[in-house]
Amino acid sequence: MTTTVPTPDATPAAPPAQDEPFRCFGSGDPVYAAYHDEEWGVPVHDEHALYERISLEAFQSGLSWLTILRKREGFRAAFAAFDPEVVATFGEDDVARLLADAGIVRNRAKVDATIANARALLALHDSGRTLDEVLWSHAPTAPRERPRSYADVPARTAESAALAKELKSLGFRFVGPTTAYAAMQACGVVDDHLAGCVVVAG
Template structure:
């Protein structure tokens, strides 16, 4: 889940509104919760973007990244790895001067390095989609509370190890698990959440994970 998840909102908190795991107090955050978090992603550009943004989020509130996402997309050429892989010191200087994004040298460098690692992966005949989804866990019952949702799992540790071996940076087990959630490799929406209810009624697949 976003590493700084707000309190659940909705019926379970007595407000009478549909219950959301998080984000109901902010329209942007609610839209992310309803339409993106836990939804399967397979497009290579989209996967690269999500991994990049999860790295930038480390240590920050996820809503901060959501609000800055348009600026991130502009700064990183829509997260086109072919473009970002060619960024040199002039581009790095531009990015570090861009107040619209998170100006962290290690994270900027990692985003560029990860674009290059992604292209190298493609040259080897593999895809990020294959790597990421090869670490999907078996379906399990949905969590009832966020206390049951892990910050990292054996699968995320294995994914982080493989990504690092492929040249990716800023992908430790915790960031890898957040990326798995963001890309729908795991779906940790709580059992009473409106998204989980929608899925159980046929509006989407249920792919959930246990705490470890």
């Protein structure tokens, strides 16, 4: 069973200009279009980049993804460019600073989760594993037809549920099956660009 998801943040895309190619989402906003064209669905393996994507997906929960994109540089400044070794050292003074920072989403549970996830990532490295290995071990193996509309794109899958379960067992927070699936899309573990999308055609 699939869930209707008009765009990755459930916000209908603006209609493209007459001479603009078809995009799954992002037409009409240069920040959103650039994210669609250059990042969404592109495989990511760098540990810092993966940590950033998972952190931003957690902050996005319940909000528009475009809101997160517009605050992305603010998030990077606030969280030391998502360097887990730095974020893992954050204490209560840092939490207070973050909750006063209008450049990010000021949500205590999400801030705490981002710090906890940095510590979980370092613990994972200490065990000889990487987030890259964990994430990509849950990539679907069965052939998939490219979706024709967002009615064909699930909000969660068996693989994202398994990923969420493993991440939670490793100490990661704010990584339920839906957030895990969004991270899989963002990191290219799955490619949900619609049939006919300019990225696919290109």
